[in-house]
Amino acid sequence: MSLSNSQEGVCAMLSHSMIEQIKCRYREFRREPSAFFWVMFMPVLFMIGLGFAFSSPHFETYGIGYIKSSGATPWVETIEATLTKDPQVKLRTETETELQKLMMRGEIALILKIPADQNITYELDTANPEAVRAQRHVDDVLQRASGRKDSIGTTVDSIKVEGGRYVDFLIPGLLGLSIMTSSLFGVGMTIVSNRKENLLKRYLATPLRAYEYIISHLFGRMMVLTAEFFAVMITGWLIFHFKVYGSWPSFVLFSILGAGAFTSIALLCAARTKSIPMISGLTNMISLPMMMLSGVFFSKNNFPDWLRHVTNFLPLTALNDGLRKIALEGLSIQNLGFETAVLSAYLIIPALITARLFKWF
Template sequence: MSKPYNHTKATLALAKASFRSIMRSPSAVVFTLAFPLIFILVFGFLGGGGIKVDVAVSPGSDLENPVINALEHHSVVHLLIDKDPQEIKRGLEKGTIDAVITVQKNKAGIPAYLANVQYTSASIDKGSIFKSVMSSLLYTLNTQNTEPAIAKLQESTIQGRIYRTIDFILPGQLGFSLLSTGVFGTAFVFFGLRQNLVIKRFFATPVRRSSIVFGEGLARIGFALLGAVFIILVGHFFFHFTLIHGIVTVLNMLLLSVIGLIVFMGFGFVVSGIAKSESTIPPISNIITLPQFLLSGTFFSIDAFPSWLQPISRALPLTYLNDAMRKVAFEGAGLWDVKQQILIMVIWGIGIYAVAVKVFKWE
């Protein structure tokens, strides 16, 4: 009596073969490892990133005064108003808030206002930028008015965790790596398998269609996780990328990577289904990946974008993956703490796979 066909072994065999194929693909290595690594090296050595200085306004401050009004119109400063005191404290300690300013009317009358600014050692570079901004702003205000002085500045610094440029850049590059792997890799592979009649030959065997999909998916996930570990370790050991809880943080980031990659593979299935030829895959894939690469907070904080553009940025799945990665890595959040970001990615996944089922072609 013959043994029943083992679909698990078939799936694993397909995954192994696909993984070998990916490892031999120059484009897969470039998009998954080399391309993100280049950006990490550039920003790691040179710094930068175009991030605005986030300044919280202390509750109870007088908001109708020249200092606050001038800061609201400053191109570098991003004011955070109506923040809870405990939230401000946590933000200063973690470096997600660069400074807090309190502006009150001076009971003595002259100067008219007293501005108290607290900086954080967690964000030294941006604190220095804000010091320069405040010095220039107060000089301008005080010299343009008839009073001897309209405002006086008092400064202090609290201790906090250092927030480096790499802490912002690396999660974005990791997210982009997963996006590229999921969309381009999946689209090219399944289109090629269909065009070369490989899938048709599979149908002559007992292999299930689900085994083909799961096998390819496992291979992509395995390769992407290797790439993610490599990127995280390079960032941590060479550029001091923050991993608050060590190996636990790494594992959480890898789980987020799996969720993100599964969602992005859905886009790849859609592209492979609607593409008429191999030459049409890159432009269609770029329509999906390029807006997310530019608008999902990969290089710049979404808060730095124009107000009309921010809702578009916050609608993209890569935005939520990047946000969850940063919260887990730097703030020490657990997966339950980023459940909102995960839920939105899952909703995106359900929607895109519903489309994929409609457009995907096996032959």
């Protein structure tokens, strides 16, 4: 047999080995019942819960605790009737002790005391933004009911901003979070578990190379990504009428790039790790800060400027920002140079390091 024929046979054998490993990744996912819950149903439950909680089509409502004065004057009755009619106010009349408990539980934003002498007292935590908004709204309602007139006339024109709802902001963030968690925990835990059970050691007697094993995990994540991608997007479309205003191919490709980046990070974490507690600690140490800092549930603009600039280089920040720019701003992947560069770096650099450091046992 010639040298060229032998090389072709080796290449075919290596390709067959890689294909079999990709099939193994699929079987591992299919045979783990909990994987379906965490990958498909958990992001959907988050989306439904937060979407309904923070996407009211009308206005924000405030729980207001009300302590009525002992003497019910016509003025007090007028104030009480005014607040009762306001659709943004949910009035709770209890004893002061009971209202304090309700405030600690977060069921009311402030306590309103209305004595007969027309000197209203607001009791609230000024460090609580919701309580401050509630106080301003209630005070505005009461002042207008008492005859106050604005010195400057104003008009409010209600417009509909496409992609401006909270749920439109939330869904790309939840998709990014789902991609991160399934990649980090799914890949890392699987490799370390196989190493601990000496399954990886047996591959030394096969033609399988380390880089082929690594690539099989990258392809395996693509199958998992397909499941979670369709679960999140179809649910968002059916329940919240979520739309992608940009290019669908760009949205899909950028999701794949994000999955590849986090899979590469997971492979690096598991390259030589031998215990489940260690890989669990590493993945939590990586994922938890990004869950808080990468703008999954709220905008990064709430952070100081210096911290916001640092978080821009986190892979989850790049993934979320890119998905939102495609979905909400109508951009394509060609317009996401910075985000694409960040995710590409997290894909290539950890993968190259893993190929050098990876140990079968």
